Amino acid sequence: MENLVTLGGFLRASRSRLEPADVGFPTTTRRRVAGLRREELAQLAGVSVDYYTRFEQGRSKTASRAVLDALAAALHLDESNAPTCSVSPLNRSEYIAGTTRSR
Structure with a gap:
């Protein structure tokens, strides 16, 4: 759960750094x-706004790689500052927010 809170804070901070004119x-x-x-x-x-809000607030515990990539692109993130993710060993089709990048 702590990783979800950390990810939510990261998303809020990343969102606040972009100005509307930037996008x-x-x-x-x-x-x-x-x-x-x-x-x-x-x-x-x-x-959807509801999905993003749930994700930012830590109420949605999973997101597909496509959603994470779309959020990273929308926030103008690259490999050096994108949130890290790892595949859950329990269900390889869902991604869980983590603290280290695994590739």
């Missing part, structure tokens, strides 16, 4: 917090 969104509205809104990141990653 092609208009900056005409006032924002209460810096960075992208959850809705904007979900749209860029091609996932």
Whole structure:
């Protein structure tokens, strides 16, 4: 569970570093917090806002490699700063957030 909380914090921090103009969104509205809104990141990653919110809040324990890759691309992450993942030994079709990259 701790890894999910850590991943959620990482996603929030990464989201706050991107400005809407960095990804092609208009900056005409006032924002209460810096960075992208959850809705904007979900749209860029091609996932539902509800799914992304659950994932960021640590309420969704699994995500496919495709979803993780889409989030990394939407957040402009590369190998050096992307969250790390490892395949769960219990179910090889799901990915669990971890602390070391395994390849």
